[in-house]
Amino acid sequence: MRKKLIAGNWKSNGSLERNADLLDSIVGAKALGSVDVVVCPPFPYLPSVGDAVSGSKVELGAQNCSATEEGAYTGEVSARMCADVKCSWVILGHSERRALFAESDDVIACKVKRAIDSGLKPILCIGETLEERESGRAEEVALKQLDAVFLSVQPDESWVVAYEPVWAIGTGKTASPNDAQSMHKALRDNIRKHFPQIADKIRILYGGSVKSSNAKELFSMPDVDGALVGGASLVSEEFVSIIEAAVE
Numbered sequence: 001m002r003k004k005l006i007a008g009n010w011k012s013n014g015s016l017e018r019n020a021d022l023l024d025s026i027v028g029a030k031a032l033g034s035v036d037v038v039v040c041p042p043f044p045y046l047p048s049v050g051d052a053v054s055g056s057k058v059e060l061g062a063q064n065c066s067a068t069e070e071g072a073y074t075g076e077v078s079a080r081m082c083a084d085v086k087c088s089w090v091i092l093g094h095s096e097r098r099a100l101f102a103e104s105d106d107v108i109a110c111k112v113k114r115a116i117d118s119g120l121k122p123i124l125c126i127g128e129t130l131e132e133r134e135s136g137r138a139e140e141v142a143l144k145q146l147d148a149v150f151l152s153v154q155p156d157e158s159w160v161v162a163y164e165p166v167w168a169i170g171t172g173k174t175a176s177p178n179d180a181q182s183m184h185k186a187l188r189d190n191i192r193k194h195f196p197q198i199a200d201k202i203r204i205l206y207g208g209s210v211k212s213s214n215a216k217e218l219f220s221m222p223d224v225d226g227a228l229v230g231g232a233s234l235v236s237e238e239f240v241s242i243i244e245a246a247v248e
């Protein structure tokens, strides 16, 4: 049985004051322990958020890391630095990074390699655009993004995949539970083909306009192992309700 995981992707949002309010409710959530919870604030807040969750079951994640080693790379934050400030996780390959910052599959594979070399667990995001879905290529696109990383960096069962259809991110549109299930199953079957020993253990999250009102139905699907939550992770009652919806 895979334990459900709910990860909050705060994106470029937050302030010391707002973070403190949000974290108060999250660390008090009754479902912690039955559900794994990760919060991913912007880089400058990692140490203070890390302090706020230390001693609780909430884990810390970064939203990105550098594809380079440390050195003369102005503005870059290495995976080792993230691990140094107590991150256990890092979101990589988010569609906003792919679309707005031109991250290719090769760059993402490189970042994943840096992450695991530093002891971080990747949350690898993949997903198709609306045009790709409408032209019947959703599965092909998502599987290609998955293979680009899985076949160049040997995965293990601690990795997490987040299927996030681009058209559902921040739009209020969510994949139907059946569409999410069918994609998650295709992804798991593909993982099974190459890495049979981890296929039933690896968690595949759904992301894209997850909220308290649609979480339970999505989580009832056999291959949906939790959620990567953007907008709703910034509203404490919403995020806590999503965590509660993941209790089996």
Ligand code: PGA
Pocket: 009, 164, 168, 169, 170, 171, 172, 207, 208, 209, 210, 228, 229, 230, 231, 232
């Ligand atoms: P959303 O974002 O929940 O606001 O759609 C999800 C994500 O981008 O990870």
